[in-house]
Amino acid sequence: MSAAGPPAAFSPQRGAAPISASAPTGTRPAGIGQMDWPALRQAVAGCTACDLCRSRTQTVFGVGNERAHWMIVGEAPGEQEDLRGEPFVGRSGQLLDRMLAAVGLTRADAPPEQQVFIANTLKCRPPGNRNPQPAEMAQCEPYLLRQIELIQPRIILAMGRFAAQSLLRSDQPIGRLRGQVHTYHGVPLIVTYHPAYLLRSPADKALAWSDLCLARATLAEQAAAAS
Numbered sequence: 094m095s096a097a098g099p100p101a102a103f104s105p106q107r108g109a110a111p112i113s114a115s116a117p118t119g120t121r122p123a124g125i126g127q128m129d130w131p132a133l134r135q136a137v138a139g140c141t142a143c144d145l146c147r148s149r150t151q152t153v154f155g156v157g158n159e160r161a162h163w164m165i166v167g168e169a170p171g172e173q174e175d176l177r178g179e180p181f182v183g184r185s186g187q188l189l190d191r192m193l194a195a196v197g198l199t200r201a202d203a204p205p206e207q208q209v210f211i212a213n214t215l216k217c218r219p220p221g222n223r224n225p226q227p228a229e230m231a232q233c234e235p236y237l238l239r240q241i242e243l244i245q246p247r248i249i250l251a252m253g254r255f256a257a258q259s260l261l262r263s264d265q266p267i268g269r270l271r272g273q274v275h276t277y278h279g280v281p282l283i284v285t286y287h288p289a290y291l292l293r294s295p296a297d298k299a300l301a302w303s304d305l306c307l308a309r310a311t312l313a314e315q316a317a318a319a320s
């Protein structure tokens with residue numbers, strides 16, 4: 094991916110017919126668990142499983158290396174992401190990119206050890222950036238799960254309370270969830286603060302740094318155990 098924007102393969106489906114306000118929602122395409130990348134992209138782009146399809150500009154599928162070792166999972170697209178069709182492109186995305194660079198990672202084109210895949214728990218923007226609702230999370234999770242199955246990441250970094258609590262089925266505060274290695278569908282998962290929170294609370298950047306170091310150490314341990 095260049096600074097000018099994602100390559101065509103990552104572009105959102107533009108020009109899709111708008112979803113009418115009265116169209117029924119609540120159905121997801123069948124067979125998500127067997128989809129390949131093109132089918133999955135298409136399914137997400139046309140999804141009408143929840144009411145967020147009515148207010149979105151476009152879906153935000155995710156970007157990065159389809160075999161990335163690191164997968165980053167945020168909460169949901171915000172205004173900028175809904176307009177651009179790419180996750181984490183606002184101020185919090187700039188901080189995320191700096192955090193990733195600090196451990197030698199990037200969203201730009203690079204081999205799978207260096208180029209992350211970035212996705213969100215929700216593929217559509219909640220109106221006004223309100224908190225995602227459990228029913229929306231439930232409808233959207235199969236897409237994230239299929240992305241994880243296709244990527245087979247070695248580590249998942251869950252950013253922020255919503256991503257962490259929903260993936261881990263927990264109501265524990267983020268301060269309790271971070272600092273340990275969880276698993277999500279067999280993949281080690283590390284919880285850290287959301288970059289938007291870190292912009293408001295820069296003192297906690299040191300904790301986020303230690304979370305990234307824990308993720309890196311977990312990967313190194315995995316590699317040592319496999320050799």
Ligand code: URA
Pocket residue numbers: 167168169170171174179180181182185213
């Ligand atoms: N916050 C998120 O959690 N995800 C984005 O894509 C943008 C902001």
